[in-house]
Amino acid sequence: MTRVFVTVGTTKFDELIENVISEENVKVLIDRGYTELTLQVGHGSHLPSPGSCSGLKMDAFRFKDSISDDMKQADLVISHAGAGSCLEALGAQKALLVVVNDKLMDNHQLELARQLHSNSHLLYCTCSTLTETLKTMDFSTLMPFLPGQPQNFAKFLDKALGIA
Amino acid sequence: MELQTLLLGVLSGCSLIILCFLVRLFVVLREGPECKPGAKGPVCILVVAGSGGHTTEILRLVGSLSQSYRPRHYAIADTDQMSEDKIRTFESSHGDALKEHQYTIHRIPRSREVRQSWSSSVVSTLYALLYSVPLVFRLRPDVVLCNGPGTCVPLCAAGLLLGMLGLKRVVLVYVESICRVENLSLSGKILYHLADYFFVQWTSLKDKYPKAIYMGRIV
Numbered sequence: 293m294t295r296v297f298v299t300v301g302t303t304k305f306d307e308l309i310e311n312v313i314s315e316e317n318v319k320v321l322i323d324r325g326y327t328e329l330t331l332q333v334g335h336g337s338h339l340p341s342p343g344s345c346s347g348l349k350m351d352a353f354r355f356k357d358s359i360s361d362d363m364k365q366a367d368l369v370i371s372h373a374g375a376g377s378c379l380e381a382l383g384a385q386k387a388l389l390v391v392v393n394d395k396l397m398d399n400h401q402l403e404l405a406r407q408l409h410s411n412s413h414l415l416y417c418t419c420s421t422l423t424e425t426l427k428t429m430d431f432s433t434l435m436p437f438l439p440g441q442p443q444n445f446a447k448f449l450d451k452a453l454g455i456a
Numbered sequence: 457m458e459l460q461t462l463l464l465g466v467l468s469g470c471s472l473i474i475l476c477f478l479v480r481l482f483v484v485l486r487e488g489p490e491c492k493p494g495a496k497g498p499v500c501i502l503v504v505a506g507s508g509g510h511t512t513e514i515l516r517l518v519g520s521l522s523q524s525y526r527p528r529h530y531a532i533a534d535t536d537q538m539s540e541d542k543i544r545t546f547e548s549s550h551g552d553a554l555k556e557h558q559y560t561i562h563r564i565p566r567s568r569e570v571r572q573s574w575s576s577s578v579v580s581t582l583y584a585l586l587y588s589v590p591l592v593f594r595l596r597p598d599v600v601l602c603n604g605p606g607t608c609v610p611l612c613a614a615g616l617l618l619g620m621l622g623l624k625r626v627v628l629v630y631v632e633s634i635c636r637v638e639n640l641s642l643s644g645k646i647l648y649h650l651a652d653y654f655f656v657q658w659t660s661l662k663d664k665y666p667k668a669i670y671m672g673r674i675v
Binding site for chain 1: 489491492493494495499509512516517519520521522524598599627629631633634635636637638639641652653655657658660669671672673674675
């Protein structure tokens with residue numbers, strides 16, 4: 293089974309959800325070999341009913357205590373540009389496609405997604421280019437996202453504070 | 457005429473107090489690098505946990521610290537149950553099993569909600585200061601560690617006040633969130649001038665803020 297997990301975090305991003313489950317994009321996903329689609333729609337105005345995408349096993353929910361299982365089981369994560377969602381997906385070493393909500397201007401959360409994109413850790417598009425991106429996306433060119441090094445911070449602080 | 461003299465007296469008195477205050481602040485800020493609380497034994501640390509992502513990030517940092525950092529006190533916003541749960545889970549898996557109760561959690565009013573306006577932020581920050589000063593004076597931490605939630609500004613200010621009064625030199629450690637790539641957060645902009653050790657996690661910020669410490673991604 294090849295799973296896609298779509299997440300919008302604690303926001304609402306109806307345009308993304310509607311786009312992903314549009315007939316056209318469902319067809320592209322099937323063509324690319326995906327068989328299951330899970331949607332986390334947050335505060336979105338519409339909770340799609342399960343099984344409404346023909347050809348794909350689809351499930352949808354608003355929130356869960358933890359989405360880490362959904363992340364782990366996914367082969368592709370499609371996410372809003374939120375820092376928390378991006379870091380969680382990359383931390384789980386998942387192929388990540390970030391869809392930017394271009395109706396949200398000047399959101400500092402975009403900074404991180406943009407930077408991670410220019411460092412080749414994720415793919416990046418908008419709702420209007422989603423179909424094209426799904427058709428052509430190639431994750432093999434991306435760089436792995438290595439975990440941060442808090443031990444360097446600890447070493448520095450020990451020295452600065454005189455801890456032997 | 458008499459009123460004028462009186463006013464002049466009051467004004468110059470106030471200026472003198474402010475001047476003393478600034479001189480003292482300058483002196484306290486300069487002695488930061490010489491402050492080595494770890495040389496005398498365990499380091500008492502006050503960790504300011506924000507909400508959501510901030511808390512996850514700061515717990516990664518705390519998780520890298522040795523058992524020399526104890527006791528650990530956590531300050532969280534009073535409306536933030538999720539952070540409390542995260543901290544308790546973290547402490548039960550990382551804390552030294554033999555030395556239980558080496559941590560405490562304290563709640564203070566949130567000084568700034570997301571998207572709150574500047575002017576009302578000032579009022580609520582002052583309100584948070586009312587809670588922060590007694591807390592910090594009671595805990596007397598050696599170190600305050602924070603990473604950007606609004607709550608950390610009044611707590612750091614209270615820490616500085618301890619130093620300025622000569623009661624205890626509190627070392628302020630600030631780690632800007634990984635989410636900040638191009639610009640510092642509001643707390644970061646303020647604490648850049650006050651923190652003893654100020655970390656950023658992207659080179660673009662290091663270029664803009666040369667006093668900052670950059671050692672790659674540390675969360």
